[in-house]
Amino acid sequence: MRTGANPAKAGLPAYQPQQLGIATIVYIPSQEGYFEHSLQILEYTLAGLRSSTSQPFDLLVFDNGSCPEVVTRLQTLSEQKQIEWLVLSHHNIGKAGAWNWIFAAMPNELIAYTDSDVLFRPGWLEASLQVLDAFPQAGMISAQPNLYDVMDGQGQAHRKLEGDGRYRSGEYWPRKEIIDEYCLGIGATDEIAAPFYKKPLPAVTNTQSSIQAVIGASHMQFIIPRHVARQVVPLPATMGLRRAETMSLDYKIDALGYLHLSTTEPHVFHMGNTLNERLLEQVKGVIQVAPASATAGKKPPALRRGWRRLVTRLVQSPRFNKQFVRLYNFLFQALHAEK
């Protein structure tokens, strides 16, 4: 039975969310293979956010069924008050499934989403907000020029700007270094990278403020106003990480008439799942990196032993690559399948 009055009714104020809420999804099912360095990279992401974000924010981390070591680390960060809301899902409910939680529930007026392998540079928020101010009809704004149009030219919302005297459509040629960095982040082969250097990006300029933005945004990192986020959920969420499902976010935003935009300069950087010397330099430029934790200090395993070089060549050959990928995925599923 109840004895006495609940002190929570004593009139204390409840916590009021910050205007900005930043959310990330973590899925590190093991600390081997593809995910060997993922925890370290996640730490860089969180540290970069803390050091490069110029206004107070609430951080939500959605753990999508990671391994116990990662969950324990997140719990420690939560206890150290580095994470405002830690959501622990016992299962991997997919990226779109986690987005459904984030976009439906975050109380902040402006929501910033990031994958857990993105490095934030100072000024990322200001640049994103500048674009939002210049284009209030924006639904998603990435802080890196969008080089790859996931909608494959099917987006319609930006066409409404054509003929509107407040805006001028045009082209934007990203500098070579921007493309180099983008390709480095995604691990693009020369073949994949080549077209990026040959064509300009579609862009739009606010004629009054002269703010230019690239048309298109990336799922990797973006800001989305809460009122837009609330309208796009629920997204279909039946698979782990399938473009067909994550793209439904783009189609919904576009169908609602909101723009996909990105900044003309790269204020965020995709770290991916490994760090080499060059990438580590980027990290060091933003946050202090403890030497002991520098994964890039290690030589790639394939270079450590000669015989592995041979296997690496075999794996990368077109003849065997597909089989190895299938074997790898089979092992992954066997090791991490839902029990």
Next chain:
Amino acid sequence: MRIGQNPAKSIESVPQPQPVTVALVSYIPFLSGYYAQALDVLKACLTSLWESTSGPYDLLVFDNASCAEVRHYLQEAHSQGRIQYLVLSDRNVGKGGAWNFIFQAAPGETIAYADSDVLFRPGWLERSLEIIKVFPQAGMVTARPMRTPEAFYTSTLKWAREQPDVTVEEGNFLPWETYREHVLSLGTSEEQARQWYASRQDIRLTRQGVSAYVSAAHFQFTAPKAALAKFLPFEMDRPMGQVRSLDEQMNLAGYLRLTTCEALVKHLGNHLEVNDTRQEAGSARKRRISNLPPVKKALLRIYDEIFKLYHT
């Protein structure tokens, strides 16, 4: 840089949400004073939930900045797969803030909400869902009968009286023991409970052979997610005391507020019942002194000040 393909892309299917999300909010900032037994109460709550809930459901617990002991207990239950979704809030966002989060994020079509001091008995969810199915306008179904102010169920009564296939009965249907169990759990005296019991009646609705009482309470209820969505977001500037607006708004919007006819949940409050009569007698003496209005006022003030010192 990215090397290799993210194996997550090879995951062909992920677990789909169960149709019902059972959601709890916990707030136990320390384990003394008012909260001395609160962890034991939380354990009793969750244990009874796990033991008494059949049928598929996901369990979501929103911890509103509890102390380390409570969080560790919840994390352990999560790691064992007994809690599917655990939200650890670093700050107390208020009960309204927690509701805003869970009612929007809960993936089930139906949300069964409970405070973390509720004991569940077998059949609580099935009976609640049965009532929602038979009374499609149902907005909140509490799994125990109770008597609440008429102002919160005028729409239910109006709707019932207009339906040709709904039988409306008024009378003293609720057994005294059932009534007493709940009212005393709120800290009401036996004498007061008897007065209230004698002064009010129950209204029972029956449709398609399924009966329900007119009434509901926000300490525990089952509701369609779509119905709750209409009242979001709730005010959330205080930790407690703002959630009654849900009762009012549900009624104003024309949703039915109903309860099961059996007591399938029990409000535990902040301490579990003890059978030590000597302790009870001693406690009664202390209660008499501390209930003297000036003493009570002074003690409450000191108590609240200490709480504020610790937690502001």
